[in-house]
Amino acid sequence: MAEPTIDARVSPLAHLAGRMRAATVTGDRGVTLTEWPFVTMVNLRVAPASEAADRIGKTWGAPLPSECGQTTTTGSCTVAWLGPDEWLVLSQTEAGAVTAELREALGTDPGSVVHVSANRTTLELSGPAARQVLEKGCPLDLHPRSFAPGRAVSTTVGPVAVLLWQVDDTPTYRLFPRSSFADYLARWLIDAMSEYQGPEVP
Numbered sequence: 044m045a046e047p048t049i050d051a052r053v054s055p056l057a058h059l060a061g062r063m064r065a066a067t068v069t070g071d072r073g074v075t076l077t078e079w080p081f082v083t084m085v086n087l088r089v090a091p092a093s094e095a096a097d098r099i100g101k102t103w104g105a106p107l108p109s110e111c112g113q114t115t116t117t118g119s120c121t122v123a124w125l126g127p128d129e130w131l132v133l134s135q136t137e138a139g140a141v142t143a144e145l146r147e148a149l150g151t152d153p154g155s156v157v158h159v160s161a162n163r164t165t166l167e168l169s170g171p172a173a174r175q176v177l178e179k180g181c182p183l184d185l186h187p188r189s190f191a192p193g194r195a196v197s198t199t200v201g202p203v204a205v206l207l208w209q210v211d212d213t214p215t216y217r218l219f220p221r222s223s224f225a226d227y228l229a230r231w232l233i234d235a236m237s238e239y240q241g242p243e244v245p
Contacts, residue, residue, distance in 0.1 A: 054080030055164045055225040063229065068239045074170035076232050078225075079217070082165045085132040085141050087122075089154035099148040112194045114208065123195040123208060131159075131206065131219075163206075164225045168232060169215035176235045177216060181207070201231040 056063070056078040063076045089095050091109060100106040105115040108124040115122050120134040120141070134141050138158050145156040168176060174185050180201040183190060195208035205228070206219040220228045 052081060054078055055222040056080070056166070056229050059226065059229050059233075062233055066233045066236050066240075068170070068172065068236060072172045072239045074168065074172040074176055074236050074239055076229070076236065077167050078229075079165035079167055082160065083132075083134040083136060083138040083141050084158075084160045084163060084219075085134075085138070085145060086125075086155070086157045086159045087130045087132055087145060088128055089149060089152070090128055093152060093154075095149050095152035095154055098150070099145065102144060102148040112196050114193050114195045116193075121208075123206060125197065125206075162221060163219045164222050166218040166220070166225070166229060166232070167210075167215060168218065169213055171213075172236075172239045173214050173216055176232065176239075177207075179235045180231065183207070185209075187212070200228060203228040203231070 057080070060078065063078065067075045087099070089099065091107065096107055103115070103120060103122065104117045107130055108115050108122060111124060113124045119136050120132060123131045123133065125131055132141060132145070138160055142156055142158050149156055177200060178185055181198055183196065183198050190209060192209050192211050195206060198205060198207050200207070200218060203220050203224045208217045209215070210217055218228065
């Protein structure tokens with residue numbers, strides 16, 4: 044009988060899981076911070092008007108996002124625009140399956156499909172006060188008139204470069220920092236959340 048497979052991976056923020064839980068704020072000014080470890084991330088580069096891009100769009104069931112800030116979601120995958128010929132594919136599907144599907148669609152055309160899951164981790168900030176927490180250190184206008192669910196852009200939060208994606212209008216945001224900067228960003232967010240742990244001042 045084969046031995047069971049043991050997942051020995053350790054996420055970049057496993058050591059801060061308890062502190063993130065302890066920082067949770069409930070109520071009308073509530074906000075939570077959690078890590079989503081081991082999300083599949085694949086960097087895709089291809090000419091946007093090419094036959095290969097069309098094939099990839101047909102594979103996903105939706106065209107690749109064509110403008111800054113756009114995302115498309117089909118099934119378990121979300122594709123975020125990073126540049127005129129570059130996208131980040133985010134998925135809960137096993138990385139090998141995602142990269143194989145993309146490489147088959149790309150074929151022999153110019154472009155690249157690179158598995159980059161270990162390069163970043165995922166932080167989720169959610170709750171009524173999530174936008175106010177981010178606004179303490181993000182230069183973007185995050186008001187709903189300018190930034191809404193489905194938007195994802197490269198920006199900074201505090202001094203850390205991230206891809207920032209608004210998932211829904213709770214609001215819920217997912218932040219994708221480089222793994223080496225994740226500890227700093229998580230601690231920065233925990234500190235920014237602390238304001239909302241006390242009683243609300245009229």
